[in-house]
Amino acid sequence: MLLDRLPLDSPLEHWxxxxxxxxxxxxxxxxxxxxxxxxxxxxxxxxxxxSDGMYLVLEGIALIFxxxxxxxxxxxxxxxxxxxxxxxxxxxxQPRSASVAAxxxxxxxxxTPDALARLETEHPELIMRIYKSLAQTLAEQWIRVGPWATx
Numbered sequence: 001m002l003l004d005r006l007p008l009d010s011p012l013e014h015w016x017x018x019x020x021x022x023x024x025x026x027x028x029x030x031x032x033x034x035x036x037x038x039x040x041x042x043x044x045x046x047x048x049x050x051s052d053g054m055y056l057v058l059e060g061i062a063l064i065f066x067x068x069x070x071x072x073x074x075x076x077x078x079x080x081x082x083x084x085x086x087x088x089x090x091x092x093x094q095p096r097s098a099s100v101a102a103x104x105x106x107x108x109x110x111x112t113p114d115a116l117a118r119l120e121t122e123h124p125e126l127i128m129r130i131y132k133s134l135a136q137t138l139a140e141q142w143i144r145v146g147p148w149a150t151x
Contacts (some may be wrong), residue, residue: 021130028126033109034109034112036109036110038108040102043101044106047096048095051096052089052113054087054089055084056082056108058108060081060103061080061102062078062106063077064085065100065101087138090112090113091134
């Protein structure tokens with residue numbers, strides 16, 4: 001799915017998981033993560049695939065979308081610089097609940113379960129910041145889209 005194929009009336013929202021790690025905290029995270037790049041239009045992962053980590057957007061835009069039973073793709077959200085996606089799979093190990101493609105060329109940091117485990121052991125203060133940020137933003141998303149949310 002490419003951004004130029006989206007209908008102009010698509011109700012896309014920006015993702016809520018935004019990171020404010022800077023300086024030494026960011027450098028430490030970067031040392032444990034893998035930098036990966038995807039050209040515009042390339043699929044980063046597909047829904048139902050096994051989870052292999054989360055991704056932090058360094059440059060570019062990623063597009064989150066779902067494919068329905070008839071094969072039609074439905075755009076859900078845009079993820080921009082400083083935001084991440086794939087958090088639920090990283091935390092739960094469950095298969096991907098949606099697909100993600102590079103809407104523009106993207107440069108990402110991929111944080112794998114092994115990297116997360118190493119951070120827990122070697123940098124507990126940083127991992128606490130990461131877990132708190134994930135808990136807060138995932139809770140905010142649940143409040144926003146849960147069954148009680150006004151649509």
